[in-house]
Amino acid sequence: MSDSVPSIISIDKCAVKTPEVFSAEEEAGIRESLRRCPAKAVEEAIEFRKTGDPKHLPVVILGIFERFVEPDLRPRLATADSDDLRVIEDLGLDSLTMMEIVMLVEEITKTQIANDELRQLSTIGDIKNFVDCRARGLPSPPSATVFDNAALLERMPIQPPFLFLDEARVSAAKATASYRITGQEFFLQGHFKDNPVMPASLMLEALGQLGVWYLLAGLPVEEGKVVGSGTIFFASTDGVRCHRVCKPGDVLTLQLKPKRVKAPLAVFEGSIRVGQEKAVIAEEITLTFGLVDAPSPAPKPEAESAPQA
Amino acid sequence: MPRVFITGVGFITSIGNEAGTVETNLRELRHGLATYAPFAADNIPVKVIAPVRGFETDAPDQEDWVIPAPYKIRRELLRGMGPNVLYATCALEQAIADAKLSPADVSNDDTGLYAASAGSPGTLTRSINRMHQMGVMRCPPLSVVASIAGSVQFNLVAHLKIKGSSGGFVSACASSSHALGFAFDEIMLGRQKRMLVVGSEDGNVDAILPFAGMRALSPNTDPNTASRPFDKNRDGFVGTGGGVGLVLENEEEVMRRGVTPYAELIGWGQASDGHNVAISHPEGLGLAAAMRRALKCAGMTAADLGYVNAHATSTPIGDVSECKALRSFLGEHAARVAVSSTKALTGHGLSLAGAMETAFCALAIRKGFIPGSAHITELDPACEGLNIVRATQAASPGVVLNNSSGFGGANVCLVLRPAV
Numbered sequence: 001m002s003d004s005v006p007s008i009i010s011i012d013k014c015a016v017k018t019p020e021v022f023s024a025e026e027e028a029g030i031r032e033s034l035r036r037c038p039a040k041a042v043e044e045a046i047e048f049r050k051t052g053d054p055k056h057l058p059v060v061i062l063g064i065f066e067r068f069v070e071p072d073l074r075p076r077l078a079t080a081d082s083d084d085l086r087v088i089e090d091l092g093l094d095s096l097t098m099m100e101i102v103m104l105v106e107e108i109t110k111t112q113i114a115n116d117e118l119r120q121l122s123t124i125g126d127i128k129n130f131v132d133c134r135a136r137g138l139p140s141p142p143s144a145t146v147f148d149n150a151a152l153l154e155r156m157p158i159q160p161p162f163l164f165l166d167e168a169r170v171s172a173a174k175a176t177a178s179y180r181i182t183g184q185e186f187f188l189q190g191h192f193k194d195n196p197v198m199p200a201s202l203m204l205e206a207l208g209q210l211g212v213w214y215l216l217a218g219l220p221v222e223e224g225k226v227v228g229s230g231t232i233f234f235a236s237t238d239g240v241r242c243h244r245v246c247k248p249g250d251v252l253t254l255q256l257k258p259k260r261v262k263a264p265l266a267v268f269e270g271s272i273r274v275g276q277e278k279a280v281i282a283e284e285i286t287l288t289f290g291l292v293d294a295p296s297p298a299p300k301p302e303a304e305s306a307p308q309a
Numbered sequence: 310m311p312r313v314f315i316t317g318v319g320f321i322t323s324i325g326n327e328a329g330t331v332e333t334n335l336r337e338l339r340h341g342l343a344t345y346a347p348f349a350a351d352n353i354p355v356k357v358i359a360p361v362r363g364f365e366t367d368a369p370d371q372e373d374w375v376i377p378a379p380y381k382i383r384r385e386l387l388r389g390m391g392p393n394v395l396y397a398t399c400a401l402e403q404a405i406a407d408a409k410l411s412p413a414d415v416s417n418d419d420t421g422l423y424a425a426s427a428g429s430p431g432t433l434t435r436s437i438n439r440m441h442q443m444g445v446m447r448c449p450p451l452s453v454v455a456s457i458a459g460s461v462q463f464n465l466v467a468h469l470k471i472k473g474s475s476g477g478f479v480s481a482c483a484s485s486s487h488a489l490g491f492a493f494d495e496i497m498l499g500r501q502k503r504m505l506v507v508g509s510e511d512g513n514v515d516a517i518l519p520f521a522g523m524r525a526l527s528p529n530t531d532p533n534t535a536s537r538p539f540d541k542n543r544d545g546f547v548g549t550g551g552g553v554g555l556v557l558e559n560e561e562e563v564m565r566r567g568v569t570p571y572a573e574l575i576g577w578g579q580a581s582d583g584h585n586v587a588i589s590h591p592e593g594l595g596l597a598a599a600m601r602r603a604l605k606c607a608g609m610t611a612a613d614l615g616y617v618n619a620h621a622t623s624t625p626i627g628d629v630s631e632c633k634a635l636r637s638f639l640g641e642h643a644a645r646v647a648v649s650s651t652k653a654l655t656g657h658g659l660s661l662a663g664a665m666e667t668a669f670c671a672l673a674i675r676k677g678f679i680p681g682s683a684h685i686t687e688l689d690p691a692c693e694g695l696n697i698v699r700a701t702q703a704a705s706p707g708v709v710l711n712n713s714s715g716f717g718g719a720n721v722c723l724v725l726r727p728a729v
Contacts, residue, residue, distance in 0.1 A: 036372065097385065099450040107447060 022050045033107055037063040045108050054135040057109065061128050064104050068097050076276075083125030084255065090276065109135060120144060122169075129173070144171035147217060155216055156209070157229045161186055164206035165254070168213050175214040175256045179206055183248030198246045203280045207270040208234050210256050211287045215266055224294050231290035235265065239283025250274045256285070264288045313496045314563050314570035314728055317408025317556035318668040319400040321509075323359035323549050323655050326377070327403065332672050336701050338683040340654040342532035342547055347514045355526045357535040358517055359549035359656035366392035367513060369435050389451045389464055391429025393516075396552030397461045397509035398468070404554035405469075405505070409568055412470075419502040421474030423492045424461035425484035425660045426508065431515035432456035461509055473501050479660075482620070483579075483715030484508065486663030489555065489723055490577035496559050504557045508664030512550015516659075520548065523587065525624060536657075537684035538621035538628055538650035539692050546622040547656035553665040570728035571671035572709075575609075578602025582718025589627050589714055593634025596620070596720040600638040600710060603722035607708075611642045615707025616679050618666045620714045621650035622657045629691045631712065636694055647698045647706065649682035663713040667723055670709045674727050677705045 027046055034042045041063020048056035066077050069091050076085060087093045093101070102113050105127070111134040113121075121127045122144070133140050147168045156163060168177035181188075181198050188196035215227045246252060256268040266287045272280040318328060323341025325331035334341070341359040347367070348356050365375035371387045380399045382390070390398070405415060414420065436452030449455075454463045459477045466475045474495055478487040485508025492504035510516055520526050527545035529535040536547040563570055580598035582590040589596070604610055617635065621628045628650075636643050651669050658665050673680060679702040688697060708726045715721075 094385065096388075096450055100388070103447060103450070107443070112446070 022046075030108060033104060034063070034067075037067045041066070048109070048135075052135070054132050057131055057135060058128050060108060061105060061131060062124065064101055064108070065091065065124060068093060068101055077124075083123060083128065084271075085124050086122050087124065087127075088122070105131060111135065144169040144174070144176075145217065147213070152213065155229065156213065157232070158209055158212065162205075163209065164202060165209055165213065168210060168217075170214055170217045172219075173257065175210050177206075177210045177213070177254045179252045179254065181246060181248050181250050181252070188248065196248055198250075200240075200242045200280065203242070203246065203252070203272055204237060204240065204282060204285070206252065207254055207256060207268075207272065207280070207282060207285055208287065210254050210270070211266065211268050211285060214256060214258065214268070215287065215289050219261060219266075221291060225291040226294045227289050228292035231288075231292070233288050235286040235288045237282055237285045239281070241281045242279070243281070244274060244277050244279040246272075246274060246279055252279065259284070263291055311497050311499065312560045313493050313557050313574045314560065315555055315572050315574060315667075315671045315725070316558050316563060316568050316570045317404040317406075317410070317554075318571060318671055319403025319405070319407060319554040320551075320665075320668065321361055321364070321396040321400045321403075322551040322553065322658075322665060323361060326361075326363055326399075328407070328672060331669070332676055334654065335651065335669060335672065335680040336678055338654060338681055338701060340532070340536070340683065341549070342535055342656060344530070344532060348518075353518070353521070354528050355518070355521050356530040357527065357532050357547050358512065359536070359547055361396060361512060361549075361551045364392070364395070366395060366511075386464070386468060388449075389454050389460070391432040391455050391460060392511040392513060392550065393426045393429050393509040393552070394455070394460050394464045396550065397424065397426065397465060397507045397554065398552070400509065400552035401465060401469075401505060401507045401554035404507075404556050408556040408558070409566065410556065414503070414566070415505070416470035416472055418472050420471065420505070421492070421495060421501045421503075422462060422466050422469065422471045422505040422507070423474070423476055423478065423488040423495075424459075424465060424507050424509075425478045425488040425664065426458065426461045426510060427479065427481065427484070427516070427660050428458040428460060429456045429511050429516070430519070431511060431513055434515055461507060465505075465507065469505070471505070474504070480717070480719040480721075481715035482622075482657070482659050482662050483713040483719040483721045484660035484663065485553075485665075486577075486667070486711070486713035486721035486723055487579070487719070489557075489574070489663060489667055490579065490721055492557050493574050493577055493723075496557060502559050502562050505554065506557060506664060507552060507554040508658070508661040509552035510550040510659050510661045512548060512658070516550060517548030520546075527623065534684055534686075536623045536653050536655075537686070538619065538623045538653055539632075539682055539689055539697050540623075540685045541687040541689045543623040543625060543628065543689070546624055546652070549656035549658045549661070551658065551661060551665070553661060553668050555664060555668055555671070572674040572725045573728045574723065575708075575726055576603055576605075576607030576724045577722060578604070578606050579719065579721045581720065584718050587716055589630040590718060591626075591630055591633075593630040593632075593637065595718050596631060596634035596712065596714055596722075597637045599720035599722045600634065600712070603710065603724050607724040609708060609724065611639045611646070613708045614639070614642065614646045614710055615705070616647045616649075616670075616673070616709045618670050618709065618711045619648055619650045619682075620662070620712040621682075622652050623650075627714070628689065631714070632689075632691050632695060639695075643694050644696055646696060647679050647702065648695050649680055649698050651680050653683035653685075654680075663711070663721065663723070666713070667711050667725070670706070670711050670725050673706050674709060674725060678703055679706045
């Protein structure tokens with residue numbers, strides 16, 4: 001694969017594709033392929049193919065998922081936050097079913113999703129975004145990068161025993177992380193007496209830490225600059241609701257979506273779940289940060305270009 | 310010396326989807342043949358098959374199939390199946406229940422699974438057509454495992470969580486007899502305590518009709534006479550599909566579990582014609598040699614035999630060749646040993662045939678009857694000297710030989726006797 005970034009100029013070329021002539025056979029083909037999907041998905045797919053307008057696609061994609069998801073899980077697709085549903089963990093679809101879904105999406109939307117692209121699509125929202133970008137002729141959203149615990153420890157200004165992230169995935173649009181409450185955390189000794197519960201304030205702290213990591217690892221900034229790791233501080237939070245008590249053994253799934261990011265402020269909306277259950281919602285979490293000059297890149301070792309013997 | 314017993318059987322066949330119905334139809338010589346609607350077109354010279362009852366698997370999409378109770382198969386499993394795998398799954402499920410095996414008895418280091426099927430040509434054809442018409446990346450992701458010759462064991466070994474030996478056999482109409490023979494060896498060699506064996510075929514247009522081009526299928530439009538092995542006027546075989554499963558276990562397992570076996574599998578043998586890719590040896594040399602080896606393996610001779618379930622498929626050449634082999638092998642016992650072909654009732658199950666007919670023999674041994682060779686109006690003079698039984702006999706068959714012959718001149722014979 002080439003390292004070149006897709007040119008931003010291509011965005012201007014094709015906001016909405018010109019529809020091709022749509023034949024009765026094509027319509028029959030779509031109806032046949034989608035016949036186990038909800039009726040509105042079929043109609044929206046036909047509209048999409050007639051007009052080329054990507055606004056029809058979300059319903060089509062949700063409808064294709066509905067067809068493959070076990071009946072008892074289908075109601076989850078109708079909830080407001082269905083974009084956040086992870087296809088494997090939350091919807092119980094295996095990788096072969098994902099392939100069937102991708103094949104149907106490709107067929108209906110006339111797009112191609114390559115294997116390495118497929119691997120990056122973990123939620124329904126990821127897939128909707130991806131297909132939407134394709135339909136608009138935009139470059140695909142950059143894929144999420146996965147950071148393990150060692151990567152976090154190396155670059156985070158916050159360290160154990162006060163680091164509440166085990167691993168993280170970061171893309172320009174979103175950051176997710178997991179944290180398992182081990183039961184060994186120092187604060188559990190007193191919170192509460194004989195009843196270890198992770199404090200709500202530390203759950204917010206964990207979301208804030210994910211915000212720090214997003215700024216350090218995921219934020220696109222101007223060339224020659226980076227976010228200074230010593231410049232990030234908590235500013236404010238708003239609209240916090242706790243729904244569930246979290247105890248040792250629980251695995252927290254943290255998620256942040258940037259709402260507005262412009263130095264020196266980054267505003268996120270955040271959530272924490274345990275499995276399918278909501279634990280914490282924060283409508284806004286705001287961090288401050290500063291940009292510093294990027295360190296000059298290390299010179300490339302000569303050996304790399306030299307032939308081996 | 311280890312001993313091998315048949316402790317469970319399961320049937321998805323044209324003459325019944327459970328042992329009781331199959332036994333009644335075998336005893337009463339009621340056939341499973343019918344006029345087959347997809348052969349109605351004038352340019353199709355064949356009109357009759359022996360269809361599996363209760364299932365509808367002609368739809369290209371598995372989710373449109375009709376699967377009768379009590380069988381339920383989840384979509385994620387069904388998508389990897391052709392009709393042959395579906396039939397095999399139901400038949401083996403039945404055999405496992407019949408043998409009273411727990412999930413732990415099925416999934417362990419000492420239990421293996423051998424399967425036999427030619428694959429699902431209809432499923433394969435549709436996938437390949439789709440790939441050519443719609444593009445390489447539109448070929449269904451499970452099209453390969455759902456269609457190629459190994460698809461039965463791919464699916465069943467995974468679904469049943471088999472941990473022991475597994476594999477498949479592809480020798481056309483001798484396939485599932487090969488599977489049984491090598492499963493017998495697996496137990497005799499002490500490698501496994503228990504083997505599940507299943508044979509199956511689609512039995513639909515794409516699986517059967519290609520045999521019309523080689524003039525092997527009967528053009529007879531009457532389901533009552535289309536399959537008539539050993540009859541002078543036979544004119545080809547009638548195709549069938551379905552699945553038959555058997556459970557083989559060593560003596561130790563039979564004793565431990567306290568089950569009553571149907572029969573003991575006491576030996577098998579095989580020999581090849583080395584003659585023609587599709588036509589059996591005119592003198593039946595390979596088949597006669599296979600019978601001798603099977604009896605030798607069982608420590609017996611023709612004198613010990615009571616009944617032969619013949620391969621006889623109702624083709625003009627094949628049945629004659631088998632008659633010659635039988636006369637040569639049985640010698641002075643030819644006039645005594647009962648011979649019949651149950652293919653008069655079921656048609657020819659191809660890869661399924663060996664397992665189906667071995668399970669028929671197991672039923673006959675346990676229930677004490679010899680199924681007759683149906684639909685013979687005028688016995689072919691080529692059968693002279695043989696005891697072709699035309700009516701069912703209410704007598705224990707004693708030691709039984711089951712013959713199978715496949716393309717390439719593969720001949721496989723299995724020997725069974727009552728379990729004592």
